[in-house]
Amino acid sequence: MSAAPDTIRVPVLEIFSSFQGEGPRVGERQVFVRLAKCDLRCAFCDTPESYPTPDTARVQVAAPHGREERPENPLSVQQILDAVRRLDEPPGLHAAVSITGGEPLLHPQAVHALAVGIRHLSLRVHVETGGHRPGAVRHVLDVVDEVSPDLKLESATGAPTPWAAHEETFQILEAAGKAAAVKAVVGADTPPEEVAEAAVFAAEHLPSAPFVIQPMTPPAGKAGRPTLYHLYHLHDAAGRVHPDVRIIPQMHVYLGAR
Ligand code: SF4
Structure with missing residues (x-):
């Protein structure tokens, strides 16, 4: 069972509406919730700004070109859910919410509570992860719809592949x-x-x-x-x-x- 969404807080980099740009769901309209912090340092990383916790999050107010708000970090899960609901207008415009990072599974409790709330909005829950945090995957598994794990190749990341x-x-x-x-x-x-x-x-x-x-x-x-x-x-x-x-x-x- 999740704690109340207004009691769990998590550092957020940005929340916005866009098209899924990776993997088999490519082209699907999704709301992206990008959580801050990552415990890896892939050489190819395209979001190094996610490593520290920014003082404020960038939260798009309306899709596609809404102004941005800059609430202070960490945000409550309820604040994130409110932002998602506001972006998914008209309801159902988006197929899913992608919880990404950074490494979102550094925050399994928040991801769990977020996923429960997102499902109440009738949106699919998609989680992107480096694929190296099995304990956190287990923690959120029952309340998410799908997970896209990476397989980290040493030649591309510059670090040994975490096979186990x-x-x-x-x-x-x-x-x-x-x-x-x-x-x-x-x-x-x-x-x-x-x-x-x-x-x-x-x-x-x-x-x-x-x-x-x-x-x-x-x-x-x-x-x-x-x-x-x-x-x-x-x-x-x-x-x-x-x-x-x-x-x-x-x-x-x-x-x-x-
Ligand atoms: S797991 Fe993702 S966010 Fe973290 S260093 Fe690798 S590419 Fe960057």
């Missing part, structure tokens, strides 16, 4: 049938052998979910994006060992959306 945490996370999601996809970000230096190993691992521990290879989006002026030729090689390697492999770039970047 991924394995436990994937097994929990497979048993519950709640994985939207496994996402592996790849760069120009990601070898096909590493992607093949990851695809074998995903096929073994989370066979019900598509394996999404996401080309990294480096900061402007920096190298790192894999060529199309390289992506064919990576897909070939993964496709031999996994039944559902997809190449999906970050669509919101192409749209110029958040």
